[in-house]
Amino acid sequence: MTVRYIRVNPVVDLFAPAVRAYGNIAIVGVASAGAANVPIAYTNPADAEDQLRDTAAKQAVMNHNADPVNNPPVFDLASSIRMAFNQSPGPTLVYGVPVAAGPDWDSALTATDALDVQFVVLANLPLDTANSAAIGTLASHVQSVSTTGADGMERMGVIMLTKGSIDTSVLSGSLANERLVYIAHKSDEDAAAAVAGTIAGYEPQVSLLLKQVSIDTDLFSAAEIDAINGSETFDSGPAGKGVNWLVDPVLIPGSGTYMGEGYTGNPGGKKYIDIVRTVDDVSFRLKAQMIKTIGNLRISRSGLRALIAQMEAVLEPLVSSEEIEGYDIVVPVLILLDKDPNTLTAAQLQQIQDAQSQRVVEVLVAVDYAGAIHRLAITLKFE
Secondary structure: OOOOOOOOOOOOOOOOOOOOOOOEEEEEEOOOOOOOOOOEEEOOHHHHHHHOOOHHHHHHHHHHHHOOOOOOOOOOHHHHHHHHHOOOOOOOEEEEEEOOOOOOHHHHHHOOOOOOOOEEEEOOOOEOOOOHHHHHHHHHHHHHHHHHOOOOOOOEEEEEEOOOOOOHHHOOHHHOOOOEEEEOOEEOOOHHHHHHHHHHOOOOOOOOOOOEOOOOEEOOOHHHHHHHHOOOOOOOOOOOOOEEOEEOOOOOOOOOOEEOOOEOOOOOOOOEHHHHHHHHHHHHHHHHHHHHHOOOOOOOHHHHHHHHHHHHHHHHHHHHOOOOOEEEEEOHHHHHHOOOHHHOOHHHHHHHHHHHHHOOOOOEEEEEOOOOOOOOOOOOOOO
């Protein structure tokens, strides 16, 4: 046998962290066909219209297309799915969930618990007295699934006010929630589905301010927008009462409909949609990267440094792409392990022993997130 001074036995053990989608939608609504509480994934709105409408509904659509003046449009689950897909950019995947008679919104929403979606909409359901219970169910759903559901199931609900409403006082109690997005509008179409489709088309860190929405709507007056948003001074930041609106700014060439703001339903908490989405996205990335360390890395100086390196592998590209400005990672027990054992107090030695015996390591990660510009205050001085 030939003498080999160096022998290499390559072992390939590649690991690709799980990737979380950021623009999948579940739309729950009334359909004339399809099994109740059974989600169906769609990448084409035409398939939804074919599968979620019975013969009578299809004929009603044909009648409207032929004579829209004398035949009202059909507003159902399929029409909301099409509205979401009509956005550009828009979602790549939309689940349609027919609701059972009643309608039983709770059971239909429960059917979405395990779906890989980031937005949930109740089709053609404005926030009014008659629908307050259903909207409350949606609020409870997105909150509970996001906080106690499986990893990656965090989501937001998108809700429209009644047509023409500028009343922001409806956001109270559980409805004043950072996982809800509200839209004021003057449209006969499903504004919630349109806005959900718009948000789904953008990466999590992108602000939704002045992003175009494809919808047929009248616009609010300046006084009405002030009522929705609240008054702002020259050098103040955005006011905001938790409700967004649709606008056609004169400074944007041509004509179009755009998001007037990117608020969540909780102006006193995580005020902007992109903050909630980015937190969800970065959290998932870290967990997906770190899962392979569980049961493998040891609570030692080398093991914990390897842990930090894996977290840096997630966060550093986000800095390069300007998703985040910077970050700090602190592992308290590693700080103690790096010290001379003879200089540690009894409490510090106990802290190391507890971490090693209980096999739990506390890691503190601080992320600096710089949001997009939402207001500019320019002093123009002529001399």
